[in-house]
Amino acid sequence: MHFVTYAPPPPLGRFVSLLWYYAAPELPDLLERVLPTGSMSLLINLAEDELRSYDGDDPARCRRLGGVAVCGAHAEHFTIDTAEQRLIVGAEFAPGGAFVFFGPETEALGGEHVSLDALWGREAGLVRERVLEAPTPDAKLRALGAALAARLDRSREGDPAVAFALAAFADPRRAYTVGDVTGQLGMPPKRFIRSFTEQVGLTPKRYCRVRRFQQALTSIERGERVSWAGVAAACGYYDQAHFIHDFRAFAGLTPTEYTARRRERNHVPLGG
Template sequence: MHFVTYKPPPPLGRFVDLLWYHAAPELPDQLERVLPTGALSLLINLAEDELRWYEGRDGARCHRLSGGIAICGAHAEHFAIDTAEQRLIVGVRFAPGGAFPFVGPDVEALGGAHVPLDAIWGRDAGLVRERVLEARTPEAMLRALEAALAARLVRPLARDPAVDFALAAFADPARARTVADVIGQLGMSPKRFIRTFAEQVGLTPKRYCRVQRFQQVLSAVERGERVSWAGVAAACGYYDQAHFIHDFRAFAGLTPAEYLAARRVRNHVPLPG
């Protein structure tokens, strides 16, 4: 397996968390569940001219996107992918609220969806894939992708200040701000804040916070060899074990123990073949 990552500098780096390249020709051909992160991503399949994703607990419903380049909206539910597509693929992980300068008001509509990039960028989408394919090394591919993103940046090159404040508050475990706390500090009406946040992040504030708390659980799991689920649940702000297990199953489609036994890498769980 060959995995290369690159964090672009500002101004692009304020909106993009990571550019990545993944090549793994030895991967078995099977379905793999992808768990929600709350972030938007851009995917370019370099081996095939399409991208596939699957719905249902067993991945029975297959959706195909032609062109090999697509936007994956902010998800609050799991879906499945074909590991064959991970044999040669590059991608962009946008920062929370970071996709807005590239896709504009479509961010909210993309929530929970997979959309061919040409539906948003037109013929430029295919040109981006061509330029990445022409590059000779993984590093050059990521530089080509960086240049394409930089060319698409549109003003304003900043998130709404209210969204910036909320994202910082939600990301700080020491502050543990609720949505109501943030709205009170901002002095906005709840309706206006929720609308502004969803337009730029792709999820409502409440759903985004639930996904981030779930991701905190996965981070805690990765840090320890032995997992005390009661301790993890308490540390991540779940008020009881039943609430924790309910949320975990909603996002992962598995119990915490099933996830621990089946996971390959964080946020990816092979489905039984």
């Protein structure tokens, strides 16, 4: 396995949190469940000019996309073909960061996978060609970063209220609620929810639920013996039962099943 990451500096780094290259020729050919993160990403399959996604875990319900695709902000798990991870490059957008690249389409992309050519036209194929032509993993990441920087539209930086809310929701010192944020902003809740959803692709309530779920995964990934009651309390769940219910809603698995079956964080093989 060869995994290379690059965190771009500003101004691109304000909107793209990570660029990554992954090569693993020995991966088994099976389906894999991907858990929601609440953020958007861009994927480029370097091995073949196609990406596939599945509704639920049924291989008969396959959606075939071009070799460059956008994964919108999800609040549900979805399924991918593990074979397509054998040689792939990706960009993880910062929460709300995709808006400067996709504008009003960001909300419509929520919960969806879309070929990039449907959004950028012929340029999508040119991005893949430039990344393919780059000779090394580091050069491929630089090529992708340059392509994204060229598309960065600073006039779309969006509502400052959304940036304030995202920073508040990310504050580890306090579990801010949507009501806390709108109260501090002095902003009508409906207007805030509308603006947040347009820029992030999820409603603020759903975004906060996914973020709390991801905090639980962080606790699990520390590798220590897990106390589910302790994880529930640390992540702000009312009790262990609510935590398990929410976890199953996002992962399609109980926390115990996830720890036993995961291949890596957010990825769970479905067979093999």
